[in-house]
Amino acid sequence: MRMLTHSGIFSENEENMYSLTPVSSILVQNKSLDLSGFLLAMLHPFVVNPFQSMSAWFKSDGEPSPFSVEYGCGVWEMTERNFNFNTVFNEGMASDSNFLTNVLLEECGHVFEGLKSLVDVGGGTGSTAMAIAEAFPTVSCSVLELPQVVSTIKEKGCVEFIAGDMFDYIPPADAVLLKWILHDWNDEECVSILKRCKEAIISREDGGGKVIIIDVVMGSNKCYEKSNTSQIYMDMLMMVMCNGAERGEQEWEKIFIDSGFKDYKITPTLGLRSVIEVYP
Numbered sequence: 001m002r003m004l005t006h007s008g009i010f011s012e013n014e015e016n017m018y019s020l021t022p023v024s025s026i027l028v029q030n031k032s033l034d035l036s037g038f039l040l041a042m043l044h045p046f047v048v049n050p051f052q053s054m055s056a057w058f059k060s061d062g063e064p065s066p067f068s069v070e071y072g073c074g075v076w077e078m079t080e081r082n083f084n085f086n087t088v089f090n091e092g093m094a095s096d097s098n099f100l101t102n103v104l105l106e107e108c109g110h111v112f113e114g115l116k117s118l119v120d121v122g123g124g125t126g127s128t129a130m131a132i133a134e135a136f137p138t139v140s141c142s143v144l145e146l147p148q149v150v151s152t153i154k155e156k157g158c159v160e161f162i163a164g165d166m167f168d169y170i171p172p173a174d175a176v177l178l179k180w181i182l183h184d185w186n187d188e189e190c191v192s193i194l195k196r197c198k199e200a201i202i203s204r205e206d207g208g209g210k211v212i213i214i215d216v217v218m219g220s221n222k223c224y225e226k227s228n229t230s231q232i233y234m235d236m237l238m239m240v241m242c243n244g245a246e247r248g249e250q251e252w253e254k255i256f257i258d259s260g261f262k263d264y265k266i267t268p269t270l271g272l273r274s275v276i277e278v279y280p
């Protein structure tokens, strides 16, 4: 208890009574703001163990990531092979989405105004798409996901789920949402994904759709030191899990230009993450 109090998980009063702090109150299961699922996913052995393989990865002959050194496959092959990891990972992402969409819709709801359709690419079990569909009933929302994720969906609401591969095809929509997708991939792979997104949205000549990215922009939240620390941890995690990376504005801009986009706008209102609207 002393250690947990010292690290800010509990507070202790003069009568030695312990109480929840803001940190631990968001880890209480089944409350409206509950990030416990995300924490459990981040502490899954398949996420933690690959950190032990960094040295072997440095010495390896072109292995993509410490994860692939440890397990001989990539993260998405692992979610396909291992039911427990698939479940824990998807629940973790859903828990983050439930937490984030409250802020997203309150602070950045304007991003979705005027859209008729939106496809959430790699949208997991649909938490974000369902929240957008509820807040904007005139936006027809769909999720493109890998078959191992779509096959587990029990509650669809008014969201359509499409099993597929974003590197092959993205269904047409006014806007494509990419939440926590591009940081999983290297620059060339990001350009391939964004080119598919550009094919899916309305061209500039016909009115112009957009891609809405929710991801880290390194150093975006200069006044809050803890956000910078979290961004650096996330950068390490992406390197270890999938040879991905967190990116600064200049790195993002290069990827957008290489994918054929003309313009972008960053709104840094989601703590360690930002909303980036990218226009053809």
Ligand SMILES: C[S@@+](CC[C@H](N)C(=O)[O-])C[C@H]1O[C@@H](n2cnc3c(N)ncnc32)[C@H](O)[C@@H]1O
Pocket: 076, 093, 094, 096, 097, 121, 122, 123, 124, 144, 145, 146, 149, 164, 165, 166, 167, 178, 179, 180, 181, 184
């Ligand atoms: C980090 S998770 C983010 C999930 C969700 N967007 C969120 O933020 O809660 C990345 C997602 O991309 C999906 N994914 C990975 N490769 C994909 C592919 N080739 N096509 C479609 N989805 C893919 C994974 O199944 C996973 O759900």
